[in-house]
Amino acid sequence: MIVVKNITKTFGTRKAVDNVSFTVGEGENIVFLGTSGCGKTTLLKMINRLIDPDSGEIWINGHRIVDQRPEDLRKKIGYVFQNTGLFPHYTIEENIATVPRLLGWDKKKMAARVGQLMEKLNLPPDHYRSAYPHELSGGQQQRVGIARALAAYPPVLLMDEPFGALDPITRASVRKDFKELDELRSKTIVLVTHDVQEAFELADRIVLLDKGKIVQQGTPDELLFEPAGDYARNFFEDQRFQLEAGRIGATDYPALIRAFDHFRKRQH
Amino acid sequence: MDSSESLWQFMQQQSGKLLQQTVQHIGLTFISLLITVLIGLPLGIYITRHKAAARLVLGIAGVLQTIPSIALLGFMIPLLGIGPLPAITALFLYSLLPVIRNTFAGINGVDPGVKEAAVAMGMTPAQRLFRVDLVLAFPVIMAGIRTATVINVGVGTLAAYIAAGGLGEFIFGGIALNNTNMILAGAIPAALLAIVLDFLLSLLQHTGAARRRVVLTLLPLIIVGLSSFYVLPMRFGSRLLAGFTPEFMGRRDGDIGLQSVYGLHIRTVVISDAVMYKAIYKGKLDVISGYSTDGRLKAYDLVVLDDDKKIFPPYYAAPVIRRDVMQRYPELAPVLNKLAGQINDSVMTALNYRVEYLNQSPEQCAREFLVSRGLYQPARNGSKGIIRLGSKIFPEQYILTDIYASLIRGYTDLQVESKTGLGGTKICFEALVNHQIDCYPEYTGTALLAILHPPALESQQLAGNRDSVYNYVRRHFETIYDLEWLRPIGFNNAYALMMRRAEAQQLGIHTISDLAGYLKTDKR
Ligand SMILES: Nc1ncnc2c1ncn2[C@@H]1O[C@H](COP(=O)(O)OP(=O)(O)OP(=O)(O)O)[C@@H](O)[C@H]1O
Ligand SMILES: [Mg+2]
Numbered sequence: 001m002i003v004v005k006n007i008t009k010t011f012g013t014r015k016a017v018d019n020v021s022f023t024v025g026e027g028e029n030i031v032f033l034g035t036s037g038c039g040k041t042t043l044l045k046m047i048n049r050l051i052d053p054d055s056g057e058i059w060i061n062g063h064r065i066v067d068q069r070p071e072d073l074r075k076k077i078g079y080v081f082q083n084t085g086l087f088p089h090y091t092i093e094e095n096i097a098t099v100p101r102l103l104g105w106d107k108k109k110m111a112a113r114v115g116q117l118m119e120k121l122n123l124p125p126d127h128y129r130s131a132y133p134h135e136l137s138g139g140q141q142q143r144v145g146i147a148r149a150l151a152a153y154p155p156v157l158l159m160d161e162p163f164g165a166l167d168p169i170t171r172a173s174v175r176k177d178f179k180e181l182d183e184l185r186s187k188t189i190v191l192v193t194h195d196v197q198e199a200f201e202l203a204d205r206i207v208l209l210d211k212g213k214i215v216q217q218g219t220p221d222e223l224l225f226e227p228a229g230d231y232a233r234n235f236f237e238d239q240r241f242q243l244e245a246g247r248i249g250a251t252d253y254p255a256l257i258r259a260f261d262h263f264r265k266r267q268h
Numbered sequence: 269m270d271s272s273e274s275l276w277q278f279m280q281q282q283s284g285k286l287l288q289q290t291v292q293h294i295g296l297t298f299i300s301l302l303i304t305v306l307i308g309l310p311l312g313i314y315i316t317r318h319k320a321a322a323r324l325v326l327g328i329a330g331v332l333q334t335i336p337s338i339a340l341l342g343f344m345i346p347l348l349g350i351g352p353l354p355a356i357t358a359l360f361l362y363s364l365l366p367v368i369r370n371t372f373a374g375i376n377g378v379d380p381g382v383k384e385a386a387v388a389m390g391m392t393p394a395q396r397l398f399r400v401d402l403v404l405a406f407p408v409i410m411a412g413i414r415t416a417t418v419i420n421v422g423v424g425t426l427a428a429y430i431a432a433g434g435l436g437e438f439i440f441g442g443i444a445l446n447n448t449n450m451i452l453a454g455a456i457p458a459a460l461l462a463i464v465l466d467f468l469l470s471l472l473q474h475t476g477a478a479r480r481r482v483v484l485t486l487l488p489l490i491i492v493g494l495s496s497f498y499v500l501p502m503r504f505g506s507r508l509l510a511g512f513t514p515e516f517m518g519r520r521d522g523d524i525g526l527q528s529v530y531g532l533h534i535r536t537v538v539i540s541d542a543v544m545y546k547a548i549y550k551g552k553l554d555v556i557s558g559y560s561t562d563g564r565l566k567a568y569d570l571v572v573l574d575d576d577k578k579i580f581p582p583y584y585a586a587p588v589i590r591r592d593v594m595q596r597y598p599e600l601a602p603v604l605n606k607l608a609g610q611i612n613d614s615v616m617t618a619l620n621y622r623v624e625y626l627n628q629s630p631e632q633c634a635r636e637f638l639v640s641r642g643l644y645q646p647a648r649n650g651s652k653g654i655i656r657l658g659s660k661i662f663p664e665q666y667i668l669t670d671i672y673a674s675l676i677r678g679y680t681d682l683q684v685e686s687k688t689g690l691g692g693t694k695i696c697f698e699a700l701v702n703h704q705i706d707c708y709p710e711y712t713g714t715a716l717l718a719i720l721h722p723p724a725l726e727s728q729q730l731a732g733n734r735d736s737v738y739n740y741v742r743r744h745f746e747t748i749y750d751l752e753w754l755r756p757i758g759f760n761n762a763y764a765l766m767m768r769r770a771e772a773q774q775l776g777i778h779t780i781s782d783l784a785g786y787l788k789t790d791k792r
Binding site for chain 2: 050071075081083091
């Protein structure tokens with residue numbers, strides 16, 4: 001469980017994150033959604049202390065993060081970077097085993113864990129174990145990045161636009177494999193994206209951000225059907241039909257027709 | 269004659285020395301490289317974390333590098349004396365910049381995304397440094413180490429000036445002796461060394477990420493191993509240490525003669541004569557090759573060892589004058605000859621001492637000398653003509669020129685124009701032959717070996733005999749160059765081996781044979 005209370009971060013005169021508070025429940029998937037520059041990455045990085053907030057506090061599982069050694073904190077938090085951030089001088093196996101190695105796992109256990117994750121993420125281990133990141137496609141690199149974040153069974157996973165740099169088809173395929181990962185069920189996940197579809201697909205709860213401030217937080221349905229103002233309403237406008245259609249059971253005809261009417265009205 | 273001998277022959281003949289100098293040179297290069305890396309690398313790392321210090325550190329290292337290398341060596345002598353310590357220190361200071369700068373740039377150049385990932389994975393600062401930053405900055409850091417190595421090989425040649433050995437011994441010996449083969453025998457291996465080391469390091473620089481960790485552990489071992497080259501050859505040899513000038517090392521009437529005629533085998537370092545006297549005085553050397561009338565002989569209480577087997581040809585000084593000038597002014601020769609036989613070795617040494625050491629002006633010194641001999645006459649300020657006197661660029665020649673000038677002004681109606689400081693023998697002699705000057709003091713031995721170059725056999729027959737050398741050069745100067753040697757002044761400014769008076773007395777060494785004998789019994 002992550003509790004964030006009144007955190008603010010200013011770069012120069014610009015408030016990147018402005019008095020933000022939220023809670024992520026145990027095993028919950030929360031998605032931060034917002035346009036470029038609204039402070040999503042800054043927010044995420046404050047959770048594992050890549051950035052320290054100017055004010056406010058963050059607790060993880062009842063402990064203040066500033067009370068722990070940052071290295072120890074980070075080893076318990078998986079982090080996936082938007083641009084993969086793989087170590088170019090490490091093989092795929094070494095990349096995935098980064099945190100286990102820091103934790104001093106024995107070799108056999110590490111190799112087994114790497115093999116297991118590679119299988120789960122559709123990276124044939126025989127092929128790629130000893131390859132280097134530059135020998136992999138972007139989608140494959142992103143899978144390695146996810147495997148690396150998961151390797152040491154961290155209870156918390158932070159993901160910064162993990163599928164952002166991929167083409168739509170690859171994105172869908174990586175996302176599908178990701179969603180099917182059994183180990184994610186019990187994890188507390190904070191995911192950042194500007195892709196509305198993605199947010200709706202993955203989120204238990206969505207936090208909509210604008211200019212460093214929270215505009216609205218709630219379940220996807222709440223955001224879609226009960227927007228808390230113009231910004232929230234307009235934010236989903238372009239994709240409202242697809243989103244609503246996705247939300248509504250395929251046999252709930254009255255609701256479908258309502259949604260379609262709404263969509264048509266907007267077209268004119 | 270030397271120049272007819274090929275470079276290859278020279279290198280074969282001197283292969284022992286060449287090998288020793290090369291090994292020393294490699295050792296010198298790598299010892300200072302080791303220190304440079306040991307200090308430069310951490311400093312480079314430090315300034316990536318303390319950006320405020322970066323400008324200061326890089327600034328200082330940059331300034332150090334702009335100091336001309338020879339000046340840097342010069343600064344070292346008063347601080348650290350002579351030998352390996354100041355040489356290594358100077359090389360270290362000189363090669364610091366590329367290592368610091370490239371470490372700084374290399375680490376800063378690592379993809380920030382990768383650096384951040386290392387932080388996010390929970391690596392400690394040390395783990396980040398050794399597992400990520402240094403490994404990824406490795407090619408850039410290696411480029412800096414390559415630059416430092418090449419600088420060290422190049423500047424390392426200057427180590428020969430302060431008794432630290434290396435290939436500079438041949439290079440500067442060759443320059444002093446005007447011996448192209450000798451210069452090349454030092455310069456070519458030095459250049460090859462730079463190219464080969466640079467190439468080998470470039471192979472290391474471009475090793476792939478996988479083997480880089482192996483290289484990172486092996487490299488320090490290689491550097492330490494090569495550094496030890498420098499220490500090894502220093503271990504052997506006699507207890508006494510000789511310091512010889514590069515010129516002396518390569519001369520028939522120098523170290524070569526000492527070995528072949530006297531069988532004198534002494535542990536030797538090569539050193540420039542500017543620092544040699546001080547070094548023996550301070551006890552850093554026991555024997556040096558000096559000039560027998562050098563004022564510093566007196567200043568530092570040194571004694572000249574008697575050349576009992578006569579390998580150093582006599583260097584009696586006498587004025588050399590163009591015959592056409594002599595005929596035009598017949599009164600000139602008798603006046604110049606007034607000095608003949610007036611100055612013996614100890615008088616000349618004393619005069620040099622006053623100029624070199626007590627900082628009296630050569631002019632004042634010349635005048636006082638003439639007064640004391642009752643030869644001084646005030647200038648007549650006649651206007652019959654102008655005599656142009658030349659001199660080489662050292663105090664003894666200045667004094668002699670001033671004495672002659674005073675004599676000419678006092679005893680004739682001629683005016684004198686002094687052209688002092690005409691560099692070395694070659695320049696003075698050429699000036700005389702080309703009618704730029706009329707007269708300058710020359711030494712018989714120099715005329716014999718540096719100007720006339722007689723065949724080896726002939727010079728051996730002449731060797732040692734004062735009159736036969738004088739007559740030989742006189743005859744040949746007259747027939748070949750139309751120049752006249754007037755009568756010798758008296759002193760013999762020959763090469764000489766010198767020791768501290770106290771040590772020579774304590775060991776009972778008076779002659780070079782004594783020294784050779786002592787060394788034979790002393791060998792461990
Ligand atoms: N290190 C920094 N120094 C100065 N300003 C920064 C820094 N990091 C972020 N900012 C600023 O803070 C604001 C929020 O940045 P942030 O990276 O959190 O946005 P984001 O929501 O992740 O955007 P994107 O979707 O483009 O990744 C931006 O205006 C950015 O310019
Ligand atoms: Mg971002």
